[in-house]
Amino acid sequence: MTEPILYLDSVSVTFDGFRALNKLSLIVEKGELRAVIGPNGAGKTTMMDVITGKTRPDQGIVLFNGDIDLTRLDEARIAELGIGRKFQRPSVFANLTILQNLELALAGNRGAWKALTWNASIESRDRIDEVLEIVNLGTQKNRIAASLSHGQKQWLEIGMLLAQEPLLLLVDEPVAGMTDAETEDTARLLKSIAGQRSVLVVEHDMTFVEALDAKVTVLHEGAVLAEGRLAQVGTDSRVIDVYLGR
Secondary structure, three states, X not given: OOOEEEXXXXXXXXXXXXXXXXEEEEEEEOOOEEEEEOOOOOOHHXXXXXXXXXXXXXXXXXXXXXXXXHHXXXXXXXXXXXXXXXXXXXXXXXXXXXXXXXXXXXXXXXXXXXXXXXXXXXXXXXXXXXXXXXXXXXXXXXXXXXXXXXXXXXXXXXXXXXXXXXXXXXXXXXXXXXOHHHHHHHHHHHHHHEOOEEEEEEOOOHXXXXXXXXXXXXXXXXXXXXXXXXXXXXXXXHHHHHHHOO
């Protein structure tokens, strides 16, 4: 076992008397692809909010890349350290091309106009070309983002995060609304990304989770109910009762 990229221990979060996370403990290794499943209200979104600094835990330890205490940092600083988050709905600049979207992501916080007039170095252009190849959009880089399919927009946003070289990528329900073919391509994409970086995927689509072929963490009532390969957790009577059997 390598040094973990993410370490959560006994993390609890309460909202108006509701315990969203209940002494949650989780370890994600460097380069690991991990799927997180569970019923609505299990704590999946709150967990990602804690990791990205959007929500402060009432108690517990949240460490990143060794001994960096994420509970002491704000969202911007956490993003700078190398944690990227993709929400369920794609958020791209619809009126710009794929290439311009990636240039904006790579340019960073310069403001839209400065980023669009920013001259990328050869190294930066090489990075953009690499990302285009990873997300399989290289031949369409001059297309306006608004003309892309839902799946392609999701891939573009993943590419925009990759352009910023995250160490840990958090992905929330990436295949919702996708075709079967897009779902298969997304599984291949995330599997190709893992290894060089860690990827934590929250998802409800069990066919997609199976295609990821990764370790699965099942959350229930704010805590880990079970962990293991999907074939293993899928036969756990507790998991069937609270989630898969519904």
